[in-house]
């Protein structure tokens with residue numbers, strides 16, 4: 015079992031040099047969904063610290079026990095969240111990237127208070143306005159950010175997954191514009207196929223699965 019962290023890190027550094035960016039300003043989120051235990055162990059041994067999961071239950075089985083051995087991990091939820099899983103999500107994750115509706119803000123704020131635990135939050139934007147994808151509609155973003163703010167939730171950034179069958183650059187540029195307009199610091203964008211463009215357009219977190227671990231067994 016191998017993990018391509020070293021070559022990928024070099025590649026990221028080289029892209030940053032070309033784009034005039036500080037390599038420390040781009041963080042690599044290793045997407046460990048659907049990966050076997052040995053892939054996760056190898057990734058940890060290679061020094062990766064930031065991991066992304068798209069399902070709460072799988073994330074619990076991957077990370078609850080490992081967390082004790084690796085206290086400096088940063089776990090990100092990168093998949094859609096149902097309100098009835100808010101409790102587990104607040105308990106486990108350090109960053110929840112997929113806030114996308116007022117009811118979810120309410121459920122998360124309630125759990126944060128109950129558990130006295132405060133993860134960081136990003137809003138997921140449905141950047142390609144695709145009906146099957148989660149994320150807030152672009153036109154509803156301002157209202158959702160205001161809603162979160164009123165309830166005491168600090169939103170630090172935006173996250174998106176562009177349409178699969180189109181080049182991502184225009185969507186990344188749009189997400190960057192939205193983040194600038196709302197004074198949000200973080201941009202979670204770019205996956206194995208398009209992280210180069212994402213770095214060129216100021217991503218602060220890129221989310222990489224396949225390019226690190228190889229193909230997943232299933233999606």
Ligand SMILES: *Cc1c(COP(=O)(O)O)cnc(C)c1O
Pocket residue numbers: 045047068092093175205206207221222223224225
């Ligand atoms: C699976 C997934 C990724 C990683 O995709 P790769 O193409 O394997 O790099 C990134 N972001 C999200 C939201 C995902 O669900």
